Amino acid sequence: MTLFIIANPNAGAHQASQVVEKIKSNYPQLEQEIFYTATPDDEKCQVRRVLKSWTDDDRLLILGGDGTLSKVLYYLPEDIPFAYYPVGSGNDFAKALSLPDLATTMANLLAGTSRELTIFVDSAGVLLNSLDLGFSAWVVNRAAHSVVKQMLNRLHLGKLTYILLAILSLFKNPVASVQIKKINGVLLEIKDVYFFSLANNTYFGGGVMIWPTASVFSSQLDLVYAKGEHFWQRVLILLTLVFKRHQSSPYLKHQVLVSGTSLTFFDGTLLSVDGEIIQEHQISLTAQKRRIYL
Numbered sequence: 001m002t003l004f005i006i007a008n009p010n011a012g013a014h015q016a017s018q019v020v021e022k023i024k025s026n027y028p029q030l031e032q033e034i035f036y037t038a039t040p041d042d043e044k045c046q047v048r049r050v051l052k053s054w055t056d057d058d059r060l061l062i063l064g065g066d067g068t069l070s071k072v073l074y075y076l077p078e079d080i081p082f083a084y085y086p087v088g089s090g091n092d093f094a095k096a097l098s099l100p101d102l103a104t105t106m107a108n109l110l111a112g113t114s115r116e117l118t119i120f121v122d123s124a125g126v127l128l129n130s131l132d133l134g135f136s137a138w139v140v141n142r143a144a145h146s147v148v149k150q151m152l153n154r155l156h157l158g159k160l161t162y163i164l165l166a167i168l169s170l171f172k173n174p175v176a177s178v179q180i181k182k183i184n185g186v187l188l189e190i191k192d193v194y195f196f197s198l199a200n201n202t203y204f205g206g207g208v209m210i211w212p213t214a215s216v217f218s219s220q221l222d223l224v225y226a227k228g229e230h231f232w233q234r235v236l237i238l239l240t241l242v243f244k245r246h247q248s249s250p251y252l253k254h255q256v257l258v259s260g261t262s263l264t265f266f267d268g269t270l271l272s273v274d275g276e277i278i279q280e281h282q283i284s285l286t287a288q289k290r291r292i293y294l
């Protein structure tokens, strides 16, 4: 058995290499091959390198944030199980699954105990946690170009960037519109929403709840959205999310969607998937089963 590690050295507070060193010293008997992503979008190349020498009894560990995990899964064949240890700034996937510490993660990986989960795939990528429009995509876009985020990440305060930008969004009101085609052919037009999230998992933005029951362990997507025409409405929407009053909120609308749903975006719509900005006009989501060592 060889342990393959794909690690993003740039994720979060740049801790991936420390984790790799810990694994090397704590598991000296284990044959290991380490693949660091060298640039943005290098996941494709690193997965290919892993696959070149992959055999059925090998194990894969992914080290990074939600973006790294999402991109690795996009290129990884669906029948290969994976272990994941979070070293990002938000780590929403790890929080939703209450992922264990490194020693337990390694024990699960070595024992081969795994659990099935559902991700949603499109030709453009994988939806692991959530697809976001409106204020949350705006926050992701601003954070990606933020020098403050890099500074705060070094201080292990990466989450603070998202909080500050979310407050700024109250003043900017970045709205979005989308047309959703359900599998029964019904069209749903959602216009000028401040908050829009299509959730496959519970959290986004470093632990902000999207919908309490959204989970990769179910095969459905939770669509949650809200208009925030007035400043105080937007404040109440954010407070609803922060204080987890989702199900009793008069603002949030909720629907369940399933595999086969497609979304069409208007030109210039800012769209974020798993915390990464993507440029797409249309997305069709198909459920796919994966296994995580857990």
Ligand SMILES: Nc1ncnc2c1ncn2[C@@H]1O[C@H](COP(=O)(O)OP(=O)(O)OP(=O)(O)O)[C@@H](O)[C@H]1O
Pocket (backbone or CB within 6 Å): 008, 009, 010, 011, 012, 013, 037, 038, 039, 040, 041, 042, 043, 064, 065, 066, 067, 068, 069, 071, 087, 088, 089, 090, 091, 092, 274, 275, 276
């Ligand atoms: N060496 C690298 N330098 C810069 N960017 C990288 C590198 N390797 C991977 N990336 C890119 O980093 C992004 C993923 O970052 P990731 O989401 O894992 O970390 P994060 O943003 O700190 O954490 P989180 O998403 O949990 O907030 C992806 O777009 C990926 O392609």
